[in-house]
Amino acid sequence: MKRKTGKSPSAGRLRGAKSGVLALAPAIAALLLALPVRSQTQPPIVAPPNAMPPVATPAVPAEPAVPAEPAGEQSRESRILQYQDHIRRLNETRRQAEDASKRLQEEAGAKPAPAAESIATSPTLLPPGMPPAPQPVEPGAPPVLNLTMHSYLQIDPPSASVVVGGVFDTRVLIQNPHMVLFDEVVLVLTYPPETLKLLKVSDAPARSHTSAEPVYENNPTSGTIYYRAEIDPPYHFHGEPLLQMRWRALHATADASIQFAFDPASERRTTALRLGGVDRLGTSESAVDGVIGGEVFIDLPEKTQSRPIYDNPMASLHGGIRLRMNLDTPNPRVGEEAIVSVALENPRARFLDTVRVHVWFDPLLLEAADWDRGNWIHRGINVWDGFAHDKFPFTYHLADSANNLTGEIVYEMGVTDRFIPPDGILFKIKFRTKAEAGENLICFNITPSSAGPATGVFFEGGNVTDYAALLREDTLFLNVPIAAKAPSMSPSAIR
Secondary structure, three states: OOOHHOOOHHHHHHHHHHHHHHHOOHHHHHHHHHHOHHHHOOOOOOOOOOOOHHHHOOOOOOOOOOOOOOOOOOOOOHHHHHHHHOOOOOHHHHHHHHHHHHHHHHOOOOOOOOOOOOOOOOOOOOOOOOOOOOOOOOOOOOOOOOOOOEEEEEEEEEEEEOOOOOOOEEEEEEEEEOOOOOOEEEEEEEOOOEEEEEEEOOOOOOOOOOOOEEEEEEEOOOOOOEEEEEEEEEOOOOOEEEEEEEEOOOOOEEEEEEEOOOOOOOOOOOOOEEEEOOOEEEOOOOOHHHHEEEEEEOOHHHHHHHOOOOOOOOOOOOOEEEEEEEEOOOOOOOEEEEEEEEEEEEEOOEEEEEEEEEEOOOOOOOEOOOOOOOOOOOOOOOOOOOOHOOOOOOEEEEEEEEEOOOEEEEEEEEEEEEEEOEEEEEEEEEEOOOOEOOEEEEOOOOOOOOOOOOEEEEEOOOOOOOEEEEEHOOOEEOOOEEEEOOOOOOOHHHH
């Protein structure tokens, strides 16, 4: 029986969202480009007496409340707010699904770590004074052993451009997708003291998990930072910062790097993430494989105008990098495959270091199929990027997943050095069509959040996405109509 797609609430909301989004295109583009990219919110950290004053964090504008629908025709503002509310509902559904999965893990024996009652402070380690860190995710995932890659450490952002005298921040992040637990963290960092001066250090994000006073040393002569903390109960720290550092650029150079250091002769003075005395950093063969350092480019003030660096890190230049969706298999029928490619266009040769794509689709009409041949990431249901590694040589791989319950695809990749990407296809999505539909919308989710737009291209913390073109050229949405299933031919009809 022919399916009446007009009864699908998902399709109806998308159709209303499309007209509202396109009508408000200039306002939406301005809003997205004004959003901070990595700003997060967190309850304030209590600092001890004589603590350094906290560093001011840019306020993230709150999203307006969704007004009640008027009896008559909806206004443009009401339609776009309705679309944002729709996306928030989808995210809430996804979070509920994830919470249910975590509860099943706990019932199977995973024991979550208790929350710390207070945050320890130390006269040796400089007290918290950096911007608030992201809220930690729920602990308690069981350790996964015998993995090829256990976890890795990275300097975030992986590259930064400043002028002499400029101040900038970096963080030490743990990427631990297998949720391996740690009971000891040792960080040894090196930096060039002749070109970089360390101003402040904070371990506020990790301090609540420490069981004893962390050890912290900074040698400004040799340019060496040493940090060691015991973690009790063991914790995974996936996606969370361990240290936050504030620097001042002293002299012009194109080769100032912040790197992790290893000393095979010293178990106590080498970078490591241990559980029961066993290092879980990097691969089973070498912990050195599990670190990504950071590069700093320092210019004289008068030379910065000739370089493609953005003075305002929250706004892209006109004519930035664009994203586009294309249907590679036209006129799909029910039960057939529909291939959608997501392409990147860089007409003015802009730099990037991070690509974040969040795609929404109607799970009543489409089902994402796993496609991971040669991919960076193989866990779960994936989109396919294995063919594009030469063109887009990403060096850190944060997300590649599809959720057929909520109809979402999340893809996030990056590079450790400055990179001018060519025009080309980032990845392809393989859908299986489920029902007939004259209008079947797939869209980029550009809803604002505390972490910045859900879809965007970024460089050194700045948003370099050309949202104006995305909205003006009507490429925010892709319509994939699905025709009725082809009638089967009976033997008598063939004769």
